[in-house]
Amino acid sequence: MNINKFMTPEIIFGKDALEQTGESFKRLGANKVLVVSDKGVVEAGWSEKALANIRQAGLDYAEFYQLSTNPKDEEVRNGAAVYINEYCDAVFGLGGGSPMDVAKAVAIIVTNQGNIRDYEGVDQITRPLPPLIMASTTAGSGSEVSQFSVVVDTEKQKKMTIVSKSLVPDIAIVDPQLLMTKDPLLTAATGMDVLTHSIEAYVSIAATPLTDVQAKNAIKLVSEYLRPSVASASNEEAKRAMAMASLQAGLAFSNAILGAIHAMSHAIGGKYALAHGEINAVLLPHVMEYNLIANPKRFRTISELMGTSTSGLTDMEAANTSVQMVRKLLKDIGAPQQFSDLGFQEQDFVVMAEVALEDACMITNPRDLSVEEVVALFKQAL
Amino acid sequence: MNINKFMTPEIIFGKDALEQTGESFKRLGANKVLVVSDKGVVEAGWSEKALANIRQAGLDYAEFYQLSTNPKDEEVRNGAAVYINEYCDAVFGLGGGSPMDVAKAVAIIVTNQGNIRDYEGVDQITRPLPPLIMASTTAGSGSEVSQFSVVVDTEKQKKMTIVSKSLVPDIAIVDPQLLMTKDPLLTAATGMDVLTHSIEAYVSIAATPLTDVQAKNAIKLVSEYLRPSVASASNEEAKRAMAMASLQAGLAFSNAILGAIHAMSHAIGGKYALAHGEINAVLLPHVMEYNLIANPKRFRTISELMGTSTSGLTDMEAANTSVQMVRKLLKDIGAPQQFSDLGFQEQDFVVMAEVALEDACMITNPRDLSVEEVVALFKQAL
Numbered sequence: 001m002n003i004n005k006f007m008t009p010e011i012i013f014g015k016d017a018l019e020q021t022g023e024s025f026k027r028l029g030a031n032k033v034l035v036v037s038d039k040g041v042v043e044a045g046w047s048e049k050a051l052a053n054i055r056q057a058g059l060d061y062a063e064f065y066q067l068s069t070n071p072k073d074e075e076v077r078n079g080a081a082v083y084i085n086e087y088c089d090a091v092f093g094l095g096g097g098s099p100m101d102v103a104k105a106v107a108i109i110v111t112n113q114g115n116i117r118d119y120e121g122v123d124q125i126t127r128p129l130p131p132l133i134m135a136s137t138t139a140g141s142g143s144e145v146s147q148f149s150v151v152v153d154t155e156k157q158k159k160m161t162i163v164s165k166s167l168v169p170d171i172a173i174v175d176p177q178l179l180m181t182k183d184p185l186l187t188a189a190t191g192m193d194v195l196t197h198s199i200e201a202y203v204s205i206a207a208t209p210l211t212d213v214q215a216k217n218a219i220k221l222v223s224e225y226l227r228p229s230v231a232s233a234s235n236e237e238a239k240r241a242m243a244m245a246s247l248q249a250g251l252a253f254s255n256a257i258l259g260a261i262h263a264m265s266h267a268i269g270g271k272y273a274l275a276h277g278e279i280n281a282v283l284l285p286h287v288m289e290y291n292l293i294a295n296p297k298r299f300r301t302i303s304e305l306m307g308t309s310t311s312g313l314t315d316m317e318a319a320n321t322s323v324q325m326v327r328k329l330l331k332d333i334g335a336p337q338q339f340s341d342l343g344f345q346e347q348d349f350v351v352m353a354e355v356a357l358e359d360a361c362m363i364t365n366p367r368d369l370s371v372e373e374v375v376a377l378f379k380q381a382l
Numbered sequence: 383m384n385i386n387k388f389m390t391p392e393i394i395f396g397k398d399a400l401e402q403t404g405e406s407f408k409r410l411g412a413n414k415v416l417v418v419s420d421k422g423v424v425e426a427g428w429s430e431k432a433l434a435n436i437r438q439a440g441l442d443y444a445e446f447y448q449l450s451t452n453p454k455d456e457e458v459r460n461g462a463a464v465y466i467n468e469y470c471d472a473v474f475g476l477g478g479g480s481p482m483d484v485a486k487a488v489a490i491i492v493t494n495q496g497n498i499r500d501y502e503g504v505d506q507i508t509r510p511l512p513p514l515i516m517a518s519t520t521a522g523s524g525s526e527v528s529q530f531s532v533v534v535d536t537e538k539q540k541k542m543t544i545v546s547k548s549l550v551p552d553i554a555i556v557d558p559q560l561l562m563t564k565d566p567l568l569t570a571a572t573g574m575d576v577l578t579h580s581i582e583a584y585v586s587i588a589a590t591p592l593t594d595v596q597a598k599n600a601i602k603l604v605s606e607y608l609r610p611s612v613a614s615a616s617n618e619e620a621k622r623a624m625a626m627a628s629l630q631a632g633l634a635f636s637n638a639i640l641g642a643i644h645a646m647s648h649a650i651g652g653k654y655a656l657a658h659g660e661i662n663a664v665l666l667p668h669v670m671e672y673n674l675i676a677n678p679k680r681f682r683t684i685s686e687l688m689g690t691s692t693s694g695l696t697d698m699e700a701a702n703t704s705v706q707m708v709r710k711l712l713k714d715i716g717a718p719q720q721f722s723d724l725g726f727q728e729q730d731f732v733v734m735a736e737v738a739l740e741d742a743c744m745i746t747n748p749r750d751l752s753v754e755e756v757v758a759l760f761k762q763a764l
Contacts, residue, residue, distance in 0.1 A: 003399055
């Protein structure tokens with residue numbers, strides 16, 4: 001591609017960054033903020049902390065917390081109704097990928113009207129969104145910096161990928177303290193999501209020098225810090241590094257887009273109530289192996305970033321090593337390694353493959369896939 | 383620092399990126415654009431190309447090209463008068479650091495009123511600026527992505543550093559083709575400015591993991607591509623790499639700020655009509671040598687990024703190597719190596735040292751300096 005575009009929100013990163021929420025909304029001219037979050041975040045006490053901070057800045061707010069793990073179009077409608085009935089003029093997404101993606105989707109609807117399904121695909125949003133701030137509580141989705149929102153279309157039972165520059169939040173707040181409450185399985189799953197983001201962005205056909213520096217650094221950080229982060233919820237250094245990895249992976253994939261893993265993962269996540277990070281963890285080594293021949297040199301670099309020496313190896317040998325490194329990581333952190341670990345059985349594979357091939361993320365995968373090839377990959381991962 | 387903030391404009395990078403100017407202004411809601419540029423850019427034909435593109439998008443424009451190499455406060459006033467008399471509602475900076483910095487300063491005045499001197503220092507701008515797009519024609523200043531504008535205070539005969547988030551342009555256009563017209567000395571000087579930005583940002587006390595990845599990549603790119611870029615004005619690969627280096631150095635220093643070299647360089651540039659990049663080239667090795675003990679490990683990394691192996695060396699030995707690498711580069715590209723090369727004599731050193739110590743860039747230098755120490759560094763560079 002001749003022309004590269006690169007967009008990022010303003011980023012506020014560090015311990016106690018959450019305490020910048022109120023002032024940040026004030027700076028954006030907000031009066032009443034719709035706070036979109038979920039039960040887990042409320043129970044951890046983070047939403048109360050954010051609300052207190054918003055109050056302190058002299059701003060009003062309304063709350064919306066009724067979300068599923070893979071949030072649905074009807075939940076977006078409900079959130080938008082709260083925004084309108086409460087006369088809100090700004091949106092705050094606080095949590096993992098689900099609350100942030102719903103917050104973005106609500107922001108679309110309240111200024112662009114209609115149903116969230118109308119905005120599926122690339123660049124379907126025409127009117128500016130209200131001021132938008134995201135604060136992430138998982139080192140995973142990258143939604144705090146990305147131009148993506150992913151929501152389930154309940155009619156078609158699939159995840160819709162919505163991509164638009166206007167979904168890049170005005171401000172991303174990343175406070176590593178918010179990650180301290182996570183259990184090891186969630187840490188492992190969201191961490192594998194970060195690794196998947198950075199690897200898919202790095203081998204994407206839309207990768208640019210600007211996305212490469214972010215993706216490469218994220219791969220390195222995950223390789224070094226995901227194990228200790230899973231090992232201990234109170235390891236501050238590891239949490240901080242994983243928060244940075246998530247952020248950088250987000251900057252990379254938001255601008256380089258993703259690939260077959262996310263396309264396939266969205267197809268599964270639309271049908272089954274499985275965690276996105278766990279599905280990605282299972283798919284990652286299989287799809288990497290399939291993609292290797294598209295760009296052996298880049299996979300060689302991935303091996304090196306993950307800490308292996310590749311001297312003396314051919315490009316393909318060195319590329320193969322990256323797959324082994326990922327399998328080793330999955331094993332070490334106790335992440336699921338096959339769909340049967342997730343209680344997921346072979347069914348609807350052909351339908352899901354067709355859905356995956358239509359997903360916006362499939363366009364930038366470095367190797368072409370047919371329905372048969374996607375089905376074969378699903379089967380390998382069983 | 384606990385809280386890191388990171389801001390970047392939307393970036394449009396690549397061959398023919400200049401042809402996105404009109405559409406970009408349209409997207410920002412502009413009707414009539416003030417185009418700030420200078421004679422060199424006009425003669426190279428770039429302003430006509432941009433104007434045609436703005437016309438094609440159905441937008442109107444006014445032109446302002448009366449600028450010095452080190453642009454002055456009164457030129458900002460003149461530019462603002464054109465903006466107001468012509469009923470403009472957006473500003474386009476097209477050129478090297480001078481036109482871009484004036485474009486930003488004009489944007490400050492037209493919405494914030496008063497004299498540009500009122501806004502010297504950090505965060506003095508209170509009202510939002512009009513839509514702002516920058517297109518750089520030198521791989522140097524980084525102003526296309528930075529929150530900086532530097533303008534001469536003619537009364538005090540010094541450069542004012544204005545730092546504010548609102549100076550980050552809405553969109554940065556980087557078209558490496560625009561660099562093809564440069565003569566070798568200008569290429570060398572602007573390239574050394576890029577290296578100075580990235581080194582100062584990397585050792586700044588405000589450096590963060592987000593600025594580090596950008597700074598490190600910029601140092602690597604300059605080390606690899608500045609020599610071939612000086613050697614041939616038509617080496618597309620080298621021009622593209624230097625444009626990327628300039629951009630990444632800009633992202634780094636805009637968020638990590640700079641150090642003593644820029645503070646001292648601003649003090650000189652306010653008094654003498656010397657090119658900013660040439661002054662930096664002369665100062666760089668001397669100030670690096672002075673700063674080494676503040677962070678030997680970071681200077682060791684600089685040596686490695688510049689292509690040397692440091693194995694077997696102590697941190698201080700490895701750090702020292704970075705100074706030698708810079709001297710070698712200066713020599714290879716024919717950049718000035720001492721002030722006498724610039725026809726610059728010892729005088730006013732004490733006054734300039736006092737001015738330098740007041741500059742906003744001095745705050746983030748990794749080693750403290752007194753007036754005597756700044757004077758000693760000036761003398762070393764004679």
